[in-house]
Amino acid sequence: MIKILDPGPQTTIQDLGRVGHLRYGIPPSGPVDRLAFVLANRLVGNPDGAAALECTLAGPRFEVDAPCAVATTGADMPVTVNGQEAPGWATLALQPGDVVRLGPARSGVRSYVAFSGGLDVPPVMGSRSTYLRGRLGGLDGRALRRDDRLHAVAAPLPRPWRLAPRAVPAYGGEPTIRVVLGPQADRFTRAGIGALLESAYVMLPQSDRMGARLSGERVAHARGHDIISDGIALGSIQVPGDGQPIIHLVDRPSTGGYTKVATVCSFDVGRVGQVKPGQSLRFRAVTVDEAHRLLYLADAIFETGLREEIA
Amino acid sequence: MSVRFLPAGDLAVLVEFDEEISVEVNTRVRALEFLIQQKGLAGVVETVPAFRSLLVYYDPRAVGYDALCAAITELLPQAGTAVLPPSRLVELPCCYDDAELGFDLAAAARRLGFSTGELVRLHSQAEYLVYFIGFTPGLPYMTGMPERLTIPRLETPRTKTPAGSVGIGGTQCCVYSVESPGGFWVLGRTPLRLYDPEALEPILLRPGDRVGFRAIDRREYDAIAARVDARSYVPVIT
Numbered sequence: 306m307i308k309i310l311d312p313g314p315q316t317t318i319q320d321l322g323r324v325g326h327l328r329y330g331i332p333p334s335g336p337v338d339r340l341a342f343v344l345a346n347r348l349v350g351n352p353d354g355a356a357a358l359e360c361t362l363a364g365p366r367f368e369v370d371a372p373c374a375v376a377t378t379g380a381d382m383p384v385t386v387n388g389q390e391a392p393g394w395a396t397l398a399l400q401p402g403d404v405v406r407l408g409p410a411r412s413g414v415r416s417y418v419a420f421s422g423g424l425d426v427p428p429v430m431g432s433r434s435t436y437l438r439g440r441l442g443g444l445d446g447r448a449l450r451r452d453d454r455l456h457a458v459a460a461p462l463p464r465p466w467r468l469a470p471r472a473v474p475a476y477g478g479e480p481t482i483r484v485v486l487g488p489q490a491d492r493f494t495r496a497g498i499g500a501l502l503e504s505a506y507v508m509l510p511q512s513d514r515m516g517a518r519l520s521g522e523r524v525a526h527a528r529g530h531d532i533i534s535d536g537i538a539l540g541s542i543q544v545p546g547d548g549q550p551i552i553h554l555v556d557r558p559s560t561g562g563y564t565k566v567a568t569v570c571s572f573d574v575g576r577v578g579q580v581k582p583g584q585s586l587r588f589r590a591v592t593v594d595e596a597h598r599l600l601y602l603a604d605a606i607f608e609t610g611l612r613e614e615i616a
Numbered sequence: 617m618s619v620r621f622l623p624a625g626d627l628a629v630l631v632e633f634d635e636e637i638s639v640e641v642n643t644r645v646r647a648l649e650f651l652i653q654q655k656g657l658a659g660v661v662e663t664v665p666a667f668r669s670l671l672v673y674y675d676p677r678a679v680g681y682d683a684l685c686a687a688i689t690e691l692l693p694q695a696g697t698a699v700l701p702p703s704r705l706v707e708l709p710c711c712y713d714d715a716e717l718g719f720d721l722a723a724a725a726r727r728l729g730f731s732t733g734e735l736v737r738l739h740s741q742a743e744y745l746v747y748f749i750g751f752t753p754g755l756p757y758m759t760g761m762p763e764r765l766t767i768p769r770l771e772t773p774r775t776k777t778p779a780g781s782v783g784i785g786g787t788q789c790c791v792y793s794v795e796s797p798g799g800f801w802v803l804g805r806t807p808l809r810l811y812d813p814e815a816l817e818p819i820l821l822r823p824g825d826r827v828g829f830r831a832i833d834r835r836e837y838d839a840i841a842a843r844v845d846a847r848s849y850v851p852v853i854t
Binding site for chain 2: 325326328331429439440446485488533535536537572593596597601
């Protein structure tokens with residue numbers, strides 16, 4: 306059993322998401338940063354899609370009552386076990402009574418805490434992911450609260466390892482996010498597209514799992530900002546009348562009626578989700594073919610040479 | 617009829633038909649979706665129909681962009697009414713005649729120049745078509761309203777519209793599936809839940825369904841609401 310002593314600002318249970326229900330208006334949910342999420346699971350010997358915690362800006366404090374392994378990845382939240390500093394991106398073996406705490410993020414926004422065996426909550430519509438606005442999945446469709454009790458599926462303790470330090474992502478600075486222009490790039494002026502691709506945009510604090518709201522140079526429309534409503538893909542950069550981009554994330558509405566100037570590539574969506582309020586990012590356009598080549602490359606890097614055994 | 621393929625990032629392609637809101641165009645969208653599902657097109661992950669477009673999510677590790685567009689193009693000639701299975705008719709009981717539930721009924725009637733009774737009659741006698749479900753879980757985008765009920769959206773959208781509210785705006789009718797902001801005139805409310813996260817099937821309506829409203833009084837509304845709460849109400853679907 307895992308007892309939540311302090312939930313942190315917004316901690317939810319997620320797995321790899323709910324596929325196939327967008328046509329009913331239900332978003333996939335799942336982790337914003339899929340790569341960090343999957344690594345957390347692999348560090349504790351779980352299948353990639355086991356349910357784990359997503360923590361936002363600061364982590365929870367929790368106590369375990371049985372031997373288990375945990376791993377934290379994603380945003381750089383200082384980890385302690387019983388007050389002693391412990392490494393992130395590594396398998397941590399816990400004993401009954403151990404208390405784990407994740408402090409406020411030094412960089413990045415979302416961190417992931419995986420438990421060996423994976424969190425045991427009932428799947429809803431094929432997934433354990435929490436969809437907060439729809440009060441669906443996870444623990445009663447809500448964020449964790451103090452005194453919640455979670456259970457992990459019984460599993461053998463994994464062999465401990467850690468991610469090679471060179472492979473640990475850095476979330477600071479001003480990342481360049483790759484996008485494919487469209488589907489409605491033709492509804493913007495040349496200057497508007499130029500602004501999007503050549504200037505920096507600042508992350509706003511009202512960003513959430515539904516959308517990352519940005520502020521910067523106006524992405525100007527050529528002829529109106531309304532369209533006949535259509536589907537909103539993961540990473541869609543929607544631009545309403547005020548010319549300020551919103552990047553749609555995992556809890557996005559399935560459809561919408563504003564123009565979408567470009568779409569963030571799937572392999573950079575997680576990076577967007579790690580940009581802190583006040584931090585800025587830039588965009589770079591690639592073609593669909595380039596995006597697919599970059600995706601295969603990212604897959605290959607992910608699957609090889611990340612592992613480092615702990616003696 | 618023209619068709620455009622527009623990339624929506626590296627995991628989706630938007631298949632766009634003519635730029636209009638019409639039964640003809642939307643039928644092609646739903647027929648194409650049906651064909652893609654039926655043929656089990658390689659690499660397709662899921663699809664999202666809208667008024668005049670189909671967003672097709674795919675796995676680029678399983679199918680390339682050009683190959684996918686070519687496979688969809690091959691299905692287009694068949695994408696018409698003939699391939700679609702018969703649609704369902706779903707009855708939504710609706711209480712109009714109650715100021716608490718149909719709080720814009722009187723104002724909408726004044727605006728349109730009808731008595732409230734006439735507005736209720738016109739609205740409840742029509743049959744509506746669910747073009748697609750979107751925006752919030754289970755929310756149907758519908759048309760089929762008599763032309764005389766065309767009404768501009770509210771000048772100032774309200775910040776909270778209760779779930780179940782039946783609203784009209786422009787030529788469309790919608791039912792709010794969860795409490796949400798909204799710019800439609802609320803004529804009444806259905807006691808049914810279009811989205812119920814705890815139900816075995818959380819979503820009541822599907823794209824392509826036909827919807828009829830049955831006018832009920834407040835007593836019947838309360839009675840059905842109690843049965844919905846007790847999970848003993850079975851919606852009338854034919």
